Amino acid sequence: MKVLVATEKPFAKVAIDGIRSEVEAAGHQLALLEKYTEKAQLLDAVKNADALIIRSDKIDAEVLDAAKQLQIVVRAGAGYDNVDLAAATAHKVVVENTPGQNANAVAELVFGLLVFAVRNFYNGKSGTELLGKKLGILAFGNVGRNVARIAKGFGMDVYAFDAYCPKEAIEAAGVHAVDSQDALFEVSDIVSLHIPATAETKESINYALVNKLPKGGILVNTARKEVINEPELLKLMAERTDLKYVADIKPDADAEFAQFEGRYFATPKKMGAQTTEANTNAGIAAAKQINAYFAEGCTKFQVNK
Ligand code: 3PG
Numbered sequence: 001m002k003v004l005v006a007t008e009k010p011f012a013k014v015a016i017d018g019i020r021s022e023v024e025a026a027g028h029q030l031a032l033l034e035k036y037t038e039k040a041q042l043l044d045a046v047k048n049a050d051a052l053i054i055r056s057d058k059i060d061a062e063v064l065d066a067a068k069q070l071q072i073v074v075r076a077g078a079g080y081d082n083v084d085l086a087a088a089t090a091h092k093v094v095v096e097n098t099p100g101q102n103a104n105a106v107a108e109l110v111f112g113l114l115v116f117a118v119r120n121f122y123n124g125k126s127g128t129e130l131l132g133k134k135l136g137i138l139a140f141g142n143v144g145r146n147v148a149r150i151a152k153g154f155g156m157d158v159y160a161f162d163a164y165c166p167k168e169a170i171e172a173a174g175v176h177a178v179d180s181q182d183a184l185f186e187v188s189d190i191v192s193l194h195i196p197a198t199a200e201t202k203e204s205i206n207y208a209l210v211n212k213l214p215k216g217g218i219l220v221n222t223a224r225k226e227v228i229n230e231p232e233l234l235k236l237m238a239e240r241t242d243l244k245y246v247a248d249i250k251p252d253a254d255a256e257f258a259q260f261e262g263r264y265f266a267t268p269k270k271m272g273a274q275t276t277e278a279n280t281n282a283g284i285a286a287a288k289q290i291n292a293y294f295a296e297g298c299t300k301f302q303v304n305k
Helices: 013-025 039-048 061-066 085-090 103-118 142-153 167-172 181-187 230-239 276-296
Strands: 002-007 029-034 051-054 072-075 094-097 134-138 157-161 190-193 218-221 244-247 264-266
Touching: 002 013, 002 039, 002 276, 013 029, 013 276, 029 039, 039 061, 051 276, 061 085, 072 276, 085 094, 094 276, 103 142, 103 190, 103 218, 103 244, 103 264, 103 276, 134 142, 134 181, 142 157, 157 181
Parallel strands: 002 029, 002 051, 051 072, 072 094, 134 157, 134 190, 190 218, 218 244, 244 264
Antiparallel strands: none
16 A cells, blocks of 8 residues: 655654654555645645545645545644545545644643743743743643643643533643633633634634733634634734733734734744654554554544544
8 A cells, every 4th residue: 555644844754764664564655745835746646645644734625536546544643624524534535633642742832932922032021930820721632631731840720621521520630620711711811722623613712702811811822723813813912912922823814913012923834743752653653543444444543434
């Protein structure tokens, strides 16, 4: 079988070496399409692929149409909003993700962004510390749990809300569970977003919600830009000059946010999962899942059921 790694944003070399040895040990062949710049390159490369390993690469109906032999796509990472699941199902293609494999990397970046924010983006002026501050975690999945673990090391008071996770599970992790998204924003000095981009969450982080943050509040987004209602957040930040927004994803309205000097920062490229460890963990997990699918028909991590 031919396994294609198609990544606009490439994995670290050590991760590719690991993926190659997994794939070849199972008797399959590895092909690479890295740092591609045109969709046409992807359409051409997928033609004879039986399996595909991707990151945030867009897999839409056109790509699936071109991939005549494709049986399985593994998104090496958590969020799979970049894959058209309905089209994949229609093409009888299994879609999987590798949950948890890059969670620590994303969680560590949350604190990289936060220290930068509370120290006024290192402009030399006196800032604040994270110790004793209230951190609200929106969605208590793999990344949220890692954020909670690290926050405790900083001596933060940690709160969480997750519409799909029982309060008991949150409390069992030593985190205060709150009853709603609104309550989380009301209680927290800082809110960190870990919700996926779905029809339900798109633009859900809006004026009314973020306005619940207390004075000096910080919103940190290492999830997806789509969950933010950008016009409403811009309006709020113009009105409330105490708020800061730090993100691992450049908003569409980056230029407008940039006017809030000293209160806004976004990484130039999504960096959360861009570590050797996360690339290796997620990449090798993807290769193993593909091998298990071809060997045993295993679909444990399928997301388009
Ligand atoms: C994920 O959903 O796993 C993260 O957002 C990482 O995405 P990336 O693989 O494109 O860096």
